[in-house]
Amino acid sequence: MREFMAITKALSDPNRVRVLLALRQGELCVCQITELFSFAPSTVSKHLSILHHAHLILSRKSERWVYYRLPDKSAPVAVREALDWVHKSLAKSAETKADIKKLKQILKTDLAVICRRQKCC
Amino acid sequence: MREFMAITKALSDPNRVRVLLALRQGELCVCQITELFSFAPSTVSKHLSILHHAHLILSRKSERWVYYRLPDKSAPVAVREALDWVHKSLAKSAETKADIKKLKQILKTDLAVICRRQKCC
DNA sequence: AAGTCATTTCGTCAAATGACGAAATATAAA
DNA sequence: TTTATATTTCGTCATTTGACGAAATGACTT
Known part of the structure; x- marks a missing residue:
């Protein structure tokens, strides 16, 4: 129940x-997600941590950046079904x-x- | 998207x-749901209206009481999948x-x- | 037609949420 | 080792949420 509610609460924000x-x-x-959303980095980070806490996303650190991704088949059933x-x-x-569409543009640009870019304006 | 978020927000409360x-x-x-939850009737009514607004439940009025139920196969796909x-x-x-278990006891008692009973204490 | 009763709506209040910027952290670069 | 940079954590604030009780609604009974 607690895990399930972590998922539904995570999904309750658009x-x-x-x-x-x-x-x-x-x-x-x-920073790519931050660019997509036009929110403060701290706000995006909070959202990601809530998704991560619900096991809806996984994270990986490489060089200077933290990457987030969807989990694979080995994720809990409730998570897989939620994502589907x-x-x-x-x-x-x-x-x-x-x-x-906006994301495709962002992916064309160097990380x-x-x-x-997010430092100044 | 709006309909989908109505569902996730409805599901975000245990x-x-x-x-x-x-x-x-x-x-x-x-009143049966109120009995099950030990909440004020107005609180239960609010929860039910949120579920109803998301089309996760249907209502029916009969005699003195308002009955709520799950929708049938004809419900929107997103709703059916959420309920499943x-x-x-x-x-x-x-x-x-x-x-x-508690519900079974409640169903044994006359409506x-x-x-x-909910008037006094 | 008035009264009763189940439910809903409204107003209030405490707690949770989501936004931000500033400061802390941790890692890569110099 | 110091500096720069990407991300997270923290504190603050406005808004939303979920609880309640009181009052309104609406449908049977009498």
Whole structure:
């Protein structure tokens, strides 16, 4: 029950759901997600930690960056089913399409450039 | 997206999830659910209205009482999948078993008696 | 037509949530 | 070893949420 509620609470914020849908395109580092959302890095980090706590995403550190990704088949059943449900329900939504479009642009740009950009404005 | 978030927000409170699991036993009226939860009737009513708004439950008025039930196959896909996911994840949990046990006792008692009982203490 | 009763709506209040910026942390670069 | 940089943690604040009781609603009974 506690684990299940961690999942539903994680899914109860639209921006966290957007993260899950964005990660279907492949793993992303915090600054790429921050760029996608136009939120403060600390805000994005908090959202990611809530998703991570619910085991809906996994993290990996490499060089200067922390990457988050969706879990594989070995994830708990409740997690896998939640992720499938989210994707099935929203993959075709306008919001998801817009995010994926913006994400494609972000992925074209060098990581270091994106991160540095977030310092000034 | 809006409909989907209505569902996830509805599922983000454990008491609302408990309602969905209880309704697997068959339709229940507000005072029976109130009895199960030991909350104020107004609180239960609010929870039910949130579930109803997300289309996770249906309502029916008969004689003096309002009955709530789970929807049938004709419900939206996202709703059906959510309900299946909840049930699959929690049907065997300790909390669910305890609720069902208490519910069986409640169902043995006459509706009018239960409702009247909620006036005094 | 008035009264009763189950439920809902409204207003209030404490607690939780989600946003931010500043400071702390940890790792890579110089 | 110092500096730079990406991320996280912390404290603050406005908003939302979930609880309650009181009052309103709406449908049977009488």
